[in-house]
Amino acid sequence: MPELQGWRKGPWTPEEDKLLSEYVSLHGEGRWSSVARSAGLNRSGKSCRLRWVNYLRPGLKRGQLTPQEEGIIIELHALWGNKWSTIARYLPGRTDNEIKNYWRTHFKKKEKCSRKHEQRKQQIKQREEEEQIEKPLEHDVITSVLFHEETSIDEKMTEEAHQERAQQMVFTHPSNTNPEHQCLPVMFQDVASWSDTVGDDVLWGGLWNLDD
DNA sequence: AATGATAACAACCGCCTGTGT
């Protein structure tokens, strides 16, 4: 058991970063446990991988996410939930860890609002059940979209269907230099500006299911 | 200037899955 051998933990030093970068640039990614041994790092393979993927890998963007990236995250989270690595594939240069952290810090504060809404949702649901008889179809759809009911698209759609849906709506992301990742849902380009238009209550408490 | 609250970031942990034997 490597952990029992006393792998180093905690923040990486510049020397360790250098060793890891040099080793990976020479031998490539993968075989992380042997990287740890061969590069002379007293780190677990997992730790090496994480450091490389989240920090040392070339092409990583640092700094604040743009409103556009934010919009993409919101939309993809609505589609896929906490599939951070899947979401990260649509944000070149951003890591799943970064997106996950961003989501937690930025949208956690909206939970209160979301809970308030949840109560409202229950009330509406109850009322609807009472008035079941003459409920028009459109009403169902709007309610489902706006309030992201328990039987959400997340549960109804398969991963493949999500991917398909995302790729059907294609546009070129301006910040994207990797042609492999230039296909993104067309709706994303409007999310940021649209979120300014609609109220916070509607956006955070209604459209997006913030409760994981 | 001191202090508390919050945001941002880095890293670890545990579980799951894929793959080789």
Place this chain on the structure above:
DNA sequence: TACACAGGCGGTTGTTATCAT
């Protein structure tokens, strides 16, 4: 087929920076 292992992923925690009072 069963098992062991490595790697990947999401959840969580700890630390540091920044802002408000």
